[in-house]
Structures are given as C-alpha cells and as structure tokens.
Amino acid sequence: MSAPVFVVPTNRLVAGRVVVDGPEGRHAATVTRLGAGEEVVLVDGRGRRGLGTVAAATGKGSLAVDLSEVTDEPAPAPRLVVVQALPKGDRGEVAVETLTEVGVDEIVPWAAIRCVTRWRDARGEKALARWRTTAEAAAKQSRRARFPVVAELEGTRDVAARLRRAAAGVLLHEDAAEPLAGLELPASGEVVVVVGPEGGISPEELAVLVDAGATAYRLGPTVLRTSTAGTAAAAVLLARTPRWR
Numbered sequence: 001m002s003a004p005v006f007v008v009p010t011n012r013l014v015a016g017r018v019v020v021d022g023p024e025g026r027h028a029a030t031v032t033r034l035g036a037g038e039e040v041v042l043v044d045g046r047g048r049r050g051l052g053t054v055a056a057a058t059g060k061g062s063l064a065v066d067l068s069e070v071t072d073e074p075a076p077a078p079r080l081v082v083v084q085a086l087p088k089g090d091r092g093e094v095a096v097e098t099l100t101e102v103g104v105d106e107i108v109p110w111a112a113i114r115c116v117t118r119w120r121d122a123r124g125e126k127a128l129a130r131w132r133t134t135a136e137a138a139a140k141q142s143r144r145a146r147f148p149v150v151a152e153l154e155g156t157r158d159v160a161a162r163l164r165r166a167a168a169g170v171l172l173h174e175d176a177a178e179p180l181a182g183l184e185l186p187a188s189g190e191v192v193v194v195v196g197p198e199g200g201i202s203p204e205e206l207a208v209l210v211d212a213g214a215t216a217y218r219l220g221p222t223v224l225r226t227s228t229a230g231t232a233a234a235a236v237l238l239a240r241t242p243r244w245r
Contacts (some may be wrong), residue, residue, distance in 0.1 A: 001018050002143065003034070003038075003039040003040050003041050003051075004028070004032055004034070004040055005040075005041045005042075005043060005139075005140040005141075006009045006020050006025075006027070006028055006040060006041070006042055006063075007024050007043055007044065007045055007136070007140070008020055008024065008042050008043075009044065010044040010048060012071060012148070013042055013044050013050050013067075013070060014050075014067070015067050015068065015069070016066070017055065017064060017065070017066055017067075018042060018050070018064070018065045018066075018067055019058070019062055019063070019064055019065075019075055019114050020042065020062060020064075020065055021061060021062035021063075021141075022061075023214075025061050025062035025063050026060065026061045026062075027059060028040070028057075028063045029057045029058075029060055029062060029063050030061075031061050034057065035054060035057065036053075036054050036055060036056055036091070037053055037054060038052060038053065039051070039054075039090055040052060040053070040063075040065055041143065042065060042067065042109035043092075043134070043140075043144070043145040044145075045139070045145075045146065045147035046145075046146060046147075046230055047072055047073045047074070047075065047080065047145050047146040048069055048070065048071070048072050049066065049072075049073060049145035050065075050067040050069065050070050050071075050143060051068060051069045052065045052066050052067035052068055052069075052130060053065070053066055053068075053190075054066075058102075063199065072180045073145050073146060074099050075102070075105075075146070076105065076146075076243050077145075077187065077189075077198050077243075078167060078168075078185060078187065078188055078190065078191050078241065079105045079106070079165075079189070079190045079191070080103070080104050080105050080106075080190075080191050080237065080238065081104070081105060081106040081107075081108060081162065081190055081191065081192045081233060082106070082107055082108070082193045082195060082230045082233075082234060083108040083110045083154070083159050083162070083192060083193065083194045083195065084096075084099070084100055084105050084107055084108065084109060084110060084195050084226070085110045085111075085112040085114075085115055085196050085197035085201075085226055086109055086110065086112070086115040086117040086118070086119065087117065087197070087198070087225075087226050088116050088198070089117075091133060091225070091226070092109070092117070092127070092130075092227070093131065093134045094227045094228075095107075095226070095228070095230055095231065096131045096134045096135050096138070096150065097134050097135075097137075097138045098138075098231040099148070099230055099234060100134075100138035100142065100144070100148050101141070101231075102140050102234045102235050103144070103232055103234070103238055104148055104230075104234050105146075105148055105149070106148055106149040106150075106151060107131070107135065107148055107149070107150050107151070107164070108151045108154055109127075109128065109131065109150075109151070109153045109154065109155075110156075110195075111153055111154070111155055112196060112197045112201065113196050113200035113202045113204070113205060114196075114197045114200060114201070115197045115201055116198070117201075117221055118201075120121045120199065124153060128150070128152070128153065135147065135148050135150050139181045143184070156203075156205050156208055156209070157208070158207065159194060160208050160209055160211070161212070162190075162192050163192055163194075163209060163212040163213045164213055165190065165215065166189065166190045166191065166192040167186040167188065167189025167190055167191060168183070168185060168186055168189075168190075168191045168192070169191075169192050169194070169209075169212070169213045169214035169215060170183065170191065170192065170193040170194065170214065170217055170233065170237075171194045171206070171209055171210070171214040171216060172193065172194065172195055172196065172216075172218070172219065172229055172230075172233055173196075173201065173216040173217070173218065173219070174200075174205050174218060175216075175218075176217050176218040176224055177216075177218075178215065178217050178218070178235060179217065179218060179219075179222075180217040180218065180237070181236055183217060183237070184239070185237060185240055185241055189242060191227070191234050191237060192214075193230060193237070194209060194214060195226055195230040195233070196226065197226055197230050198225065198226050200219070219232055219236070221232060227244070234236035
C-alpha cells in the first residue's frame with residue numbers, strides 16, 4: 001500500500017522534524033490514524049515532495065514527521081491546459097478528478113454558449129470551490145507533488161486569448177478530419193485543449209477559436225461525453241511527450 005500524502009506549507013517542507021497540523025493534521029491523526037514508524041509523503045502542491053516516517057501523533061490534531069528526503073520536481077514541459085465546458089450535474093467534478101489524475105497542469109472552466117449549466121453569483125462560487133477541492137483531493141490520491149491550477153470561469157474571448165499565447169491549440173471536434181494521435185507536440189510552452197459542451201461548440205465559437213489559432217482534431221470513431229473527452233485527449237497527448245516515458 002502506498003504511503004498517504006498530506007499537504008504542508010512550502011517553508012515547513014525541509015529535511016528534519018516537520019509538524020503537520022490544521023485540517024491535514026486532523027485528518028492524518030484522527031481519520032487515517034497514523035502511528036509512529038509509518039511512512040508518509042508530504043507535498044506543498046508546488047512541486048516539493050518530502051519522504052519520511054511518523055515520529056508521533058501529537059494530540060488529535062497534529063502529527064510529527066521526520067523527513068529523510070526532500071526533492072523539488074521541475075515544472076513539466078510542455079504544460080498541458082484543458083479548457084472544460086461546464087457539464088451538467090456532478091460531471092464537472094468527475095472531469096476535474098480524472099484530468100488531475102492523468103497529470104493536467106491547469107483546468108479552465110468555460111461558459112460555452114450551449115452549456116446547460118450556468119455559474120452565477122454564489123452558485124458559481126460554490127461550484128468553483130468544489131472543482132478546486134476535487135482537484136486537491138485527486139492530486140493527493142494520485143501522489144502529485146505539483147497540483148493543477150483550477151482557473152476562474154472564462155468566456156470564449158478569454159479562451160481565445162489563451163489560444164493566441166499557446167504553443168499549440170487543440171479543439172476537440174467530432175467532425176474534424178485530423179486525428180489527435182497524429183499531432184506533433186512542441187517541446188515547451190503551453191498546449192491548450194478545448195473541450196466543448198454536450199450540445200457541441202457553436203459555429204460562432206468555432207470561428208472565434210479557430211481564428212485564435214486552434215486546430216480541430218478528432219479523438220476517434222466514437223463520441224465521448226464532455227466530462228471524459230478531455231481526459232482521453234490528455235492521455236493521448238501526454239503519451240507523446242517525455243512526461244509519460
């Protein structure tokens with residue numbers, strides 16, 4: 001069984017004795033019920049990882065850990081960004097969870113024209129908070145030291161601006177002629193993948209995004225749900241980079 005992962009501030013993540021407290025400490029001490037001598041992994045979510053063993057549980061809300069090794073993982077290249085149109089119900093959290101597990105670096109919620117779900121006011125704030133909580137939990141489960149960024153909600157013009165800055169722009173479209181598996185990826189910079197809603201990307205949006213530099217690609221002969229298409233695309237692309245080799 002893999003050692004559990006907990007998050008601590010960067011300034012604490014150094015070799016030697018480290019105290020894990022707050023929500024992470026309470027979870028480690030009272031839910032996971034770790035005891036002296038058990039292995040743990042501490043990360044800061046920004047690329048730093050520490051390996052160590054529990055020295056003692058100090059009450060119900062904290063844990064003392066002796067770190068024997070601390071490493072800083074470089075930012076991966078190319079950087080993979082997935083722009084995810086808002087799915088219905090809890091499918092958004094499903095998309096965020098699996099995108100995080102495969103290694104996506106940034107997830108951008110997109111208010112596409114044909115999205116049924118709308119993030120407005122307090123509802124939008126709560127939904128974004130759920131996406132961010134889901135991403136952190138999935139990053140810990142998949143043992144990532146560098147957590148994905150979950151951006152603020154963006155409109156089509158914002159997404160177009162991202163595509164103009166990107167080293168490569170991918171637009172998933174079922175009618176595209178080019179297969180995604182044939183894309184030659186840049187060695188550095190950002191690769192931005194745009195995933196439309198269940199109702200598809202509107203002609204107006206398609207024109208804006210293509211004008212901004214995106215190229216339409218298809219995944220295969222089947223049509224995937226919006227909540228799974230991004231993860232499938234990310235896996236195809238990551239397998240073509242040194243990140244998965």
